Amino acid sequence: MNKPIITKEHEEVDIKNCDLDKLQSFLKCKKLDTALKVTAKGIKTNSWVGVIKYKNTLFEILPKCISDNKDENTLKNLIYMLSYTKNLDIKANDHAKLSTLKNPFIEILIRVYAKSLFDCLKRLTPQKYVRHENNLNYLKGKIKFSENIRYNCANLAKFYCEYDEFSENNILNKLFLYVTTCLYNISNNSYNKKTLKIIMNYYSDIEFVRFDKFDVKKITLDRNQELFNKPFNLAKMFVEQTNVDMSKNRFENITLIWDMNQLFEEFIFEIMKKYETELDCKLTAQKGRKLLAGDDSKRRNTFVDIMAERKKDGRRIVLDTKYKKFTSTDDLSNQDIYQVSSYCLIHKANHAILLYPQWDSTKPDIDYYLNIDNFENENKYHLYFKTIDLKYKDLKKNIDIVKDEIKYILDII
Numbered sequence: 001m002n003k004p005i006i007t008k009e010h011e012e013v014d015i016k017n018c019d020l021d022k023l024q025s026f027l028k029c030k031k032l033d034t035a036l037k038v039t040a041k042g043i044k045t046n047s048w049v050g051v052i053k054y055k056n057t058l059f060e061i062l063p064k065c066i067s068d069n070k071d072e073n074t075l076k077n078l079i080y081m082l083s084y085t086k087n088l089d090i091k092a093n094d095h096a097k098l099s100t101l102k103n104p105f106i107e108i109l110i111r112v113y114a115k116s117l118f119d120c121l122k123r124l125t126p127q128k129y130v131r132h133e134n135n136l137n138y139l140k141g142k143i144k145f146s147e148n149i150r151y152n153c154a155n156l157a158k159f160y161c162e163y164d165e166f167s168e169n170n171i172l173n174k175l176f177l178y179v180t181t182c183l184y185n186i187s188n189n190s191y192n193k194k195t196l197k198i199i200m201n202y203y204s205d206i207e208f209v210r211f212d213k214f215d216v217k218k219i220t221l222d223r224n225q226e227l228f229n230k231p232f233n234l235a236k237m238f239v240e241q242t243n244v245d246m247s248k249n250r251f252e253n254i255t256l257i258w259d260m261n262q263l264f265e266e267f268i269f270e271i272m273k274k275y276e277t278e279l280d281c282k283l284t285a286q287k288g289r290k291l292l293a294g295d296d297s298k299r300r301n302t303f304v305d306i307m308a309e310r311k312k313d314g315r316r317i318v319l320d321t322k323y324k325k326f327t328s329t330d331d332l333s334n335q336d337i338y339q340v341s342s343y344c345l346i347h348k349a350n351h352a353i354l355l356y357p358q359w360d361s362t363k364p365d366i367d368y369y370l371n372i373d374n375f376e377n378e379n380k381y382h383l384y385f386k387t388i389d390l391k392y393k394d395l396k397k398n399i400d401i402v403k404d405e406i407k408y409i410l411d412i413i
Contacts, residue, residue: 005060008061009045009046009048009061009062009064010045010064011045012039013045014042015057017056023038030253032257034046036048048259049061049078049257051109051254051257052257053186065359066391077394079108080396082258089233090112107189110189113183118195130167130169131163131164133147134161134163135160137158139161141161141164142161172219172221173203174206174208175216175235176199176228176231177200180196180199182242182244184200213239219232219236238251241254241256260323264323268319278407279406282309283308285305305320306318307319308410315413317351317352317410318347319355320339320354322355326356327360328366329385332370340354350381353386355409365386365387365388366385366386367385370385384409388405389402389405
């Protein structure tokens with residue numbers, strides 16, 4: 001892979017030596033034409049971040065709201081947000097090691113997959129019952145009578161049987177071999193290639209089979225394979241978000257990008273959920289939405305992002321996250337106000353908080369109250385607008401500060 005072109009969300013990037021018409025067709029095919037716009041010179045990014053590899057061109061799109069203006073710290077914080085919200089299965093000690101890597105994002109994702117699978121294989125090889133049909137000299141499993149008559153009418157000493165055998169040559173291991181091979185053929189990192197090669201050698205007796213996104217949807221892990229849940233989910237992610245060069249068995253086009261609007265929302269919710277007791281609130285949130293681009297699920301605006309019910313007085317508070325620039329009250333959107341007011345009406349709440357990421361850490365946080373009429377009764381809707389600072393060198397080490405900012409809002413409303 002070539003050296004990545006690193007850009008930030010909402011920026012335009014000039015691209016050389018790339019067929020822009022074909023790139024546009026590729027983005028449309030992947031349902032990414034709303035996430036990325038092809039311009040006369042290259043692409044213009046939106047609120048999607050992550051990795052796009054098209055032919056020999058590799059893009060890294062980083063978020064602006066979690067950056068201290070150093071790309072390596074921004075990438076470290078993005079990986080932390082994805083792991084904190086369980087969009088990437090990375091343990092705390094793994095995150096600390098990955099944070100020190102000065103590699104392209106795609107190589108970091110490859111390392112997460114390779115290490116997780118390698119660690120699992122050191123403990124256990126996934127085995128599963130595999131169904132076979134054979135003409136045998138002895139009875140095994142059950143006889144398939146129609147086939148037995150066809151093949152053995154003149155040889156009564158043989159039996160055409162269907163039976164299950166506990167085997168390593170099963171669909172899960174075939175998937176791992178396929179993904180490992182494709183990643184090996186695109187990686188430029190020596191450590192990654194070494195680990196992937198060890199895994200490929202481990203699977204030397206496994207049949208090589210190609211997979212597509214429809215194939216992986218059919219695969220389920222049984223109780224004996226639960227240890228492999230992490231590398232399995234990562235393998236699915238790679239297959240579902242890539243195109244394959246069949247002649248070279250490598251991932252040719254890769255789209256691993258996440259919607260920052262939803263990632264910001266989930267990050268705030270996961271912080272609140274973790275500290276639910278300390279915040280003294282009972283929380284509910286929207287469920288079942290995926291962040292990866294190309295997913296067909298659509299956001300339903302009739303549901304509030306987060307609903308908090310304060311335990312000490314039963315007060316219901318609507319929390320709506322808005323991933324947009326909010327540097328002064330001039331940035332207030334009437335649409336946002338109407339939307340959160342409708343949330344209050346539907347969920348019978350008179351208090352709402354709109355949370356925005358802070359785009360400029362050199363300026364103070366914005367705290368702003370607004371009271372509007374509740375047309376159902378004589379009460380008013382009390383709306384509170386607050387920016388949350390996520391621009392740290394190491395977001396993980398400052399997560400308590402973020403939690404305290406949220407607690408402050410809930411306590412005073």
